[in-house]
Amino acid sequence: MYAPERQQRIVQLAQELGRVEVPSLAEDFGVTQETVRRDLTALERAGLLRRVHGGALPAGGLHLVEPGLAERDSTAAADKERIAKAALALLPEEGSLLLDAGTTVARLAALLPLDSALTVVTNALPVAARLAEYPHLDLHLVGGRLRHRTQAAVDAWALRDLADLQADTAVIATNGFSAEAGLTTPDLAEAAVKRAMVASARRVVLIADSGKYGARYFARFATIDQVDVVVTDTGLSDERAAEISALGPQVIRA
Template structure:
């Protein structure tokens, strides 16, 4: 990308696009270098350093000598708007395949997350299910796209995800009994189970697992490349894993051996 290619855009718009791409590159590669970014975007190294400072303020990257690393490597997660751009094709395949796990009647919980957001896009308009979610974005999408009843779990909104996962949200969901929960994880391995950077998030996820008769986990292959700080579930807690065909076959075989049904998209 060059300045000439973006001459019709305002400087502010170009910077916003550059910031988003830098954050995405940091997540994808684990580290970005100032010199490489300056060359990539055809801007000065001083401009890139200012960009990295701005991204650090937003808790998207951590500045290191000569570049930056993802903020999440320190146990934090990026904004949903950044995660939303990652592995979009794989997430859509997973979401479409997960639709077959949707019950015909009753109530379901849909957890927050970018893959869950894709899943909602595939739910038929005429569905008569009752949906429970802790995500403001998913609640809005369900309300706009379907005729279903939508129940929003209250609590303090997390700015990174626009979802509620605090003690108030957990208290609200604990009495509920639903047919199926559709959820995700920040990271997963066959040996260590499902993990997230946050204790609060882990407590919420445990609560919705307890509330459901059936647990469907939506994970694209990138989630199987690392672990996070807090484990919230073992594979024995998961009835169905929906993932894409790029996921490591050895991981899939081990998960299936434990009794979890694996659906490949």
């Protein structure tokens, strides 16, 4: 088990049990107690745990549970529809487009004109299914292990597919975002793919409903200053929009 995987499991155990102890963690993972202490120190610095004598306690405010597609699609549905329509106006008329996995991204894909001639790359099965019948679209589906909860391709194959791309625009989804914490998601493998998409695009558009602002998940895949445009809804306050804008992105509230 790699260190990031071990640390993710430590945080999960702390959430489930209310406390984790150094000796038992060392035994469970087959590593030294010093290795566990280093893990706990790293997790405390990241704000994910609070160190106590002999172990650690969960930090408040961290989300580890990821809802399924059906639940996410029905949450803030009207806001997501407006966000998708606003984001449509930001897409290039020609060139290349990366589409991330996410229910709002899938709504955006469904709004693309049927005569669109873009080159589209996606790791999301729902997005690819929506675009498969577009006659002029050059559609590329990223391979990899399928995460059933998000129906997204992840891991080494997906990262290899994305490594050499230079797309005009990437449309990225997130589970949580804020000026302080950046863009976060519960799963390390999914975070790696999102990070690769951000790195592979000349322009990054984040689409996320305002209910995700302030939510903080285990894996950060981008900082706010790596995003060019944030498209959200009017539920995001003027103060929070200003916090984001101060870091560089344009903020559009649909």
